Amino acid sequence: MAGVKAKIAPSMLSSDFANLASEAERMLQFGADWLHMDIMDGHFVPNLTIGAPVIQSLRKHTNAYLDCHLMVTNPLDYIKPLAKAGASGFTFHVEVSQENWQELVQKIKAKGMKPGVALRPGTPIEQVFPLVEAEAPVELVLVMTVEPGFGGQKFMPEMMDKVRVLREKYPSLDIEVDGGLGPTTIDVAASAGANCIVAGSSVFGAPSPQDVISILRKSVEGAQCKS
Numbered sequence: 001m002a003g004v005k006a007k008i009a010p011s012m013l014s015s016d017f018a019n020l021a022s023e024a025e026r027m028l029q030f031g032a033d034w035l036h037m038d039i040m041d042g043h044f045v046p047n048l049t050i051g052a053p054v055i056q057s058l059r060k061h062t063n064a065y066l067d068c069h070l071m072v073t074n075p076l077d078y079i080k081p082l083a084k085a086g087a088s089g090f091t092f093h094v095e096v097s098q099e100n101w102q103e104l105v106q107k108i109k110a111k112g113m114k115p116g117v118a119l120r121p122g123t124p125i126e127q128v129f130p131l132v133e134a135e136a137p138v139e140l141v142l143v144m145t146v147e148p149g150f151g152g153q154k155f156m157p158e159m160m161d162k163v164r165v166l167r168e169k170y171p172s173l174d175i176e177v178d179g180g181l182g183p184t185t186i187d188v189a190a191s192a193g194a195n196c197i198v199a200g201s202s203v204f205g206a207p208s209p210q211d212v213i214s215i216l217r218k219s220v221e222g223a224q225c226k227s
């Protein structure tokens, strides 16, 4: 797994949205690598969060990598507005992109963002293989470890089979896990091969978010040393 850097990405869904800029700054000072931004349309998932206007506002306050997870039915509609707003990564769901993922990846790259693909817990991992192996490939796979839509849910350890399969096939791929990650669940995810860790409630709800970020990083780096 050498060469795949640990990226700790607090999920801003668990932050105080009324103070987003200072919450973001706080996380970066605590050692976060990326800020994970959950964009939900109330249709692909039963929750509605933020869109390009909020990303644009946040971008005025930070140069951080904004790792955008699109839980939306029509990701194509979001590429131009999010690129203009200053998004860094654009991860769409494979379940809504069977017909147009090649177009999506090309357009995301053309706009200077990092393309990623996410999958729900019930979606077989094989569905993302063609996207990773394409001529213009996705550069990150996000394995959901809860049903997308809400923070604070229970981690699904059975999703680690997907992570293991991906890591074995693609040693240098960014593999992200999201949902229920924290000090008690990170070791299984890290030893399965995940290197990008999204964590919301465990970070924002901790007395010392800095300590949690450090525990997550050490676990990923420790697992990499062993592999």
Ligand SMILES: O=C(CO)[C@@H](O)[C@H](O)COP(=O)(O)O
Pocket (backbone or CB within 6 Å): 011, 013, 014, 036, 038, 069, 146, 147, 148, 149, 150, 151, 152, 153, 178, 179, 180, 181, 198, 199, 200, 201, 202
């Ligand atoms: O995408 C999502 C939920 O759909 C996540 O990013 C959550 O926001 C993670 O929150 P925790 O499970 O870590 O509280």
